[in-house]
Amino acid sequence: MELLTTEEMNRADALTAASGRPVGELMLAAGQAVRDSAVDMLPDGACVYVLCGTGNNGGDGFVAARLLQESGYRVRVGIVGDRGSMRPDAAAAAALWHGPVERVSADRLEGASLIVDALFGAGLARDVQGAALEAVRLVNRSTARVLAVDVPSGVDGTTGEVRGEAVQADATITFFRLKPGHVLLPGRELCGRVRLAQIGIEPGVLDAIGSRAWLNRPSLWGSCFPVPGAGGHKYSRGHALIAGGSTMTGAARLAARAALRTGAGLVTLGAPPAVLPIYQAALEAVIVLPMDGRGGFADLLLDDRRNAVLVGPGAGADFATRELAWLALESSRSVVLDADALTSFADEPEHLFSRNKQNGNVVLTPHEGEFNRVFRGLRGSSRSKLERARAAAEASGSVVLLKGADTVIAAPDGRAAISDNAPPWLATAGSGDVLAGIITGLLAQGMPAFEAAAAAAWMHGEAAREIGPGLIAEDLPDALRPVLARLYGAAARAQST
Numbered sequence: 001m002e003l004l005t006t007e008e009m010n011r012a013d014a015l016t017a018a019s020g021r022p023v024g025e026l027m028l029a030a031g032q033a034v035r036d037s038a039v040d041m042l043p044d045g046a047c048v049y050v051l052c053g054t055g056n057n058g059g060d061g062f063v064a065a066r067l068l069q070e071s072g073y074r075v076r077v078g079i080v081g082d083r084g085s086m087r088p089d090a091a092a093a094a095a096l097w098h099g100p101v102e103r104v105s106a107d108r109l110e111g112a113s114l115i116v117d118a119l120f121g122a123g124l125a126r127d128v129q130g131a132a133l134e135a136v137r138l139v140n141r142s143t144a145r146v147l148a149v150d151v152p153s154g155v156d157g158t159t160g161e162v163r164g165e166a167v168q169a170d171a172t173i174t175f176f177r178l179k180p181g182h183v184l185l186p187g188r189e190l191c192g193r194v195r196l197a198q199i200g201i202e203p204g205v206l207d208a209i210g211s212r213a214w215l216n217r218p219s220l221w222g223s224c225f226p227v228p229g230a231g232g233h234k235y236s237r238g239h240a241l242i243a244g245g246s247t248m249t250g251a252a253r254l255a256a257r258a259a260l261r262t263g264a265g266l267v268t269l270g271a272p273p274a275v276l277p278i279y280q281a282a283l284e285a286v287i288v289l290p291m292d293g294r295g296g297f298a299d300l301l302l303d304d305r306r307n308a309v310l311v312g313p314g315a316g317a318d319f320a321t322r323e324l325a326w327l328a329l330e331s332s333r334s335v336v337l338d339a340d341a342l343t344s345f346a347d348e349p350e351h352l353f354s355r356n357k358q359n360g361n362v363v364l365t366p367h368e369g370e371f372n373r374v375f376r377g378l379r380g381s382s383r384s385k386l387e388r389a390r391a392a393a394e395a396s397g398s399v400v401l402l403k404g405a406d407t408v409i410a411a412p413d414g415r416a417a418i419s420d421n422a423p424p425w426l427a428t429a430g431s432g433d434v435l436a437g438i439i440t441g442l443l444a445q446g447m448p449a450f451e452a453a454a455a456a457a458w459m460h461g462e463a464a465r466e467i468g469p470g471l472i473a474e475d476l477p478d479a480l481r482p483v484l485a486r487l488y489g490a491a492a493r494a495q496s497t
């Protein structure tokens, strides 16, 4: 599912109009969808307050108001702004509403079971202030449920940021395709449940628009997801190599288990001699071999069947770790750099970037703190999380997976995916190590870097949902099993059709 920025959505609108379908028709379909969603949220005959602005978002509100009244609901309409300055299509919709149009005030909102928020949608152009701000506050103070049209007013559809203040909705109905602001925080939280309605825009317009952002779903990467074939064996399913740290040994163990669970045929963990027995005692199917510093790691890399390498979990943010990361990048394997491996380049990230560009199959997995250390030029940037991840991918020549509840995966060529399936209980020590292991396991099986990172983020979120509250990182590798079963099942169904 593509995610369209406000600008891209305007183009979809314009292309549709150019093909002979006027905006008024789209607005009617949008208003019908708002009515249907409102009806689902209301008891019969209840009172609805429709809050309209003077743009086309308000136009959708006027259509919905008329249709709800025709369906037997008691409807009140309030407007912010001058009715005389409405845009033409919105004015035409308003003209078909024959009831009063009130000034917005607290007492008029009283008694409403539902507020339809049609103040601002895609046209939000500046911070919400003055009468509009007052209206947003009244909505948020009201005890009525709130249905937002397109986006909660005050939320920027392209970035998910709040401009001034924003409506907190219980549900949001949007049109044609979701926007990044429905998935990125804080927008996602303000939307409540998001519903999508088709209003007569042909999917063909997407080719002309050329959107490069997607909701992270198996449809994005399922066609290259590695599914074991009947004739395969462990040597045909990739061999992941994981550099084990010497102080925090748990992190690399979690990653190694996750890589194996993800389907890599073999996983080798290189362990510093001082802690070798710990790794050996704790791991069974994972091969544990001694690895003495740079030279030891170089020896492990001599076996070119080890085709995907992870450096970082529990490694220590020091020069020694940087050397291992450097070797991995030079080795032209697929490489995941996580945690300390990223921080070890904080002084001279350009070195890392130049190596990435030569390798071409690298995934960096920073959380916000690591991101700010490595991508110093983007620190404090007012750009959205999506745009920051994209800029980082372009600057570093690698796939960047920027973690969080709204993890963004971006490729140097501008493709980007946003995840929305990670539950809050996934934010626990060690879960990032598991994610790094999943990515490495998928890379070992030959999945390209962008798709592997996106698939891993989705699987990580699904595994966490399988487990539920109380999750600890140790639970995650096992919980990948039902997730894999679903993905293998979907692949088998796709093959049989």
Ligand SMILES: NC(=O)C1=CN([C@@H]2O[C@H](COP(=O)(O)OP(=O)(O)OC[C@H]3O[C@@H](n4cnc5c(N)ncnc54)[C@H](O)[C@@H]3O)[C@@H](O)[C@H]2O)[C@@H](O)CC1
Residues within 6 Å of the ligand: 009, 010, 012, 013, 026, 027, 030, 053, 054, 055, 056, 057, 058, 059, 060, 087, 119, 120, 121, 122, 123, 124, 125, 126, 127, 128, 129, 132, 149, 150, 151, 175, 199
């Ligand atoms: N794009 C499409 O294909 C369709 C769009 N429709 C609706 O049209 C909406 C977009 O309509 P518009 O482009 O007219 O934009 P909006 O209705 O979202 O708002 C635009 C108006 O609000 C003013 N404004 C913006 N920010 C403000 C602020 N902070 N304070 C005060 N005034 C502010 C603008 O100057 C402009 O007059 C969509 O969100 C959707 O609801 C639907 O009618 C159906 C089809």
Ligand SMILES: Nc1ncnc2c1ncn2[C@@H]1O[C@H](COP(=O)(O)OP(=O)(O)O)[C@@H](O)[C@H]1O
Residues within 6 Å of the ligand: 339, 367, 403, 404, 405, 407, 422, 423, 424, 425, 426, 427, 428, 429, 430, 431, 432, 433, 434, 435, 460
């Ligand atoms: N609020 C949240 N909701 C859902 N997932 C989250 C949230 N915050 C962080 N995460 C996820 O939890 C994981 C934490 O990774 P990380 O910060 O590297 O922790 P660690 O180093 O302890 O493993 C990441 O996958 C991240 O996307």
Ligand SMILES: [K+]
Residues within 6 Å of the ligand: 057, 117, 118, 119, 120, 121, 148, 149, 150, 151, 152, 153
């Ligand atoms: K709105």
